[in-house]
Amino acid sequence: MADTLTHPASENKEKLWNGGKSPFKVSYGKLMMWYFLLSDAFTFSGFLIAYGTLRASMPTWPVPDFVFSLFPGLAGPEWPLLFVTLMTFILLASSFTMVRAVQEGHQENKKGVVFWMILTIVGGIGFLSCQAWEWTTLIKKEHVSVTVNPFSAHTESGVYLEGDGHGIKEGDTFEAGDSYLIHKHDGEWHNLDYKVTDGPNAGQVKQQSFGPKAFGALFFFITGFHGFHVLTGVIFLIIICVNAATGLYVKRKNGYEMVEKIGLYWHFVDLVWVFVFLVFYLI
């Protein structure tokens, strides 16, 4: 830390705001990074509150452990939440390596900074790759789009009158709350017919309806916006890592403060993921 940022505790508190020194004991850059992150937190909160409001207003919502139950290379769908837990761990691990890079920066250890930053970059790219696979599966395999959502859950018990060739057979029964995915056959949606077996509509023949439209738009937009933050973070991590490796920060008065600033941003991305993980996958 530069000496200009510290001031003796005995100094008059009123003089703290008279200029010439930092009342918050941080540099301008770090303080502004905090305020940028605060405003970004409001942006994300706006999106997440919109998601929560729309979800609360729907009679059914796609059940996350049914929607996110595939794992690359493993036969499924029997791996609820496993893949997204892996993604969470990758991001958490990269947050830890970032902490280590900042600590090595305080020690003025160039090699240490570069080593831990490279690991952080690898983690960030790993997370983005996982997200790419997740999106591809949803779009290509399950045909979720911004306007069509084939994932939904039954609101009454019943029995299927036809099979879909994906695990549902004619005569299979289901209960209210059970999830389903409508498949596409030869480019055509194949909504299964079923007969309601209890409640006021018992005996009626109905067809599987599509799930709440907003699901696709909210999922792609919010996880996409977060992914965009991760991508931006990776780009800046690379730039700062190269700068550190070339010895630029050795010459600087404030040392490795750039590493601290990108560190704050990177932890924030991890922090947002805690809440995206909460509302999209856990609840």
Next chain:
Amino acid sequence: MGHSYEKSVKTAYRIITILAVITICEVAFALIGKGYIIEGLHFPGWLIAGVMIIMSIVKAYLIIYEFMHMKYEVPGLVKTVLLPVGLLIWAVIAFFYEGTDWGDRRELIDNKNKEKIETRAKPMEQGMVKEVDIKNQ
């Protein structure tokens, strides 16, 4: 910064371990609560949501205070960053209340929408659309 290098490295290892354990607990609780691990066991939705929200807030605290070093910043800085976040508490309550209300009135809204469609379906002369709409509202 008032804390030695060795000590802060140790703290970092401790915090990442706690974060990992909480995450495992969250996923395990979600799966147990929905009957994936023990057959026939189901927790009510509010319990799952409540426990998850508390665990996520603990994770957020650890990330902000330990990883982002908020713990070592002066009180003034902490207040300017964290107090505005308090506004969100009301936003969350208000919007969830609103969303639940939309859900409860869905039938009413559907019926209202149908009424409008019926009125519009009446044959009308061009240019009269506006008038008829106003009358029926």
